[in-house]
Amino acid sequence: MLSSLATIALMALSASAHYTLPKVNGGGDWQQVRRADNWQNNGFVESITSPQIRCFQKSTAGASASLNVTAGGTVTYSASPNIYHPGPMQFYLARVPDGQSVNSWSGDGAVWFKIYGEQPNFGGQLTWPSNGKSSFSVKIPSCIRSGYYLLRAEHIALHSASTAGGAQFYVSCAQLGVTGGGNTEPPNKVAFPGAYDANHPGIKININYPVPTSYQNPGPAVFQC
Template identity: 55%
Template sequence: MKLTLATAVLAAAVAEAHYTFPSVDSSADWQYVRTTTNYQSNGPVTDVTSDQIRCYERDPGTGAPETYAVTAGKVLNYNAKASVSHPGPMAFYIAKVPEGETAATWDGSGQVWSKIYQEMPQFGASMTWSSDGAKSIPVTIPSCLSDGEYLLRVEHIALHSAGSAGGAQFYLSCAQLSVSGGSGTWSPKSKVAFPGAYSATDPGILINIYYPVPTSYTPPGPAVESC
């Protein structure tokens, strides 16, 4: 009985230290965000070669119930539940839904993702990240997007155990957006696929952030695109 109780307490503590990204702005959980595999366990993706690294979908092909209408150039808040509780960088990627598909049906496969935000650390006695402890992370939807439906992918890489390959923890999800009001001049220089964008040995994924404390950081994936 004691062993069972101790195991349950440990499992609860581990789950509480992890997190999901289930909503945008003031919406309900999983209303506009595709339900992730970790919606109950809160556990991370650790295999960057897995299809789960794309949107971490519990039921691929199902989609979220609704698609969120947003104006290009506006700030959207992507919410963490309960909070971002590990050190590491936030990033956002966006991909336009192709003709003949909808944000609710498209799987987001192929070289279609462009990075629109990348968090960098502050350096000193330790590496620190402004997202640490955050419950909501703002991102600006590019003002030059063309009208249409998109997938917005949020990603937080927890680096507390990233000193060995496979130790980095990825917390992510994809929101379904309907964007309007943009200039339509969006022309990204680089598009990547998930999986495919990352390697387990990329310097921003395989890194000991504690000793010696790094004095620089190279995030994985492409450069941030702008209008």
């Protein structure tokens, strides 16, 4: 039987291999990002049918502030401590309906459109540029309407994804106030849960052997102005 110290050490090692996505543009942890349910244990969402796949929250508790950004500007999302596992970073936006509060809006329904999907490097093994990084910048489309948005950051860890349910989803949602936008309404909006299939080749995949020569990101195509 493991001693209590050995058990604690194993738990610490397990937690250190995981991570959170807690802040944007150098702000404090969970200030402009809604506090995700993994804020204390660095855990992940396992089921794509769980409501937590949206913002990793059992509730719809808002952040204490929102980040103001100009359409066409850049938001830098931070990971803590860093992206430990291989897999793609993806970003989605959802506009808060006029008359509703960004602090309480749930993001329910087919309201999300993708603005970034990371592709891997191919070679002797499949690697993603995000692996090992602690910050990632994403451009807010210049043509979208002004207003309040949820920015959903998602990292899909694929190191154990050779069977359905093996992928790990690290997710959080930042609150944005977008100004200076256009009048374009993005197509191909999806819902979370609902956007992903557990057997999608970008979610159920053996990245180790045989080494894939292509990769298909789950979800809709990336929206471009």
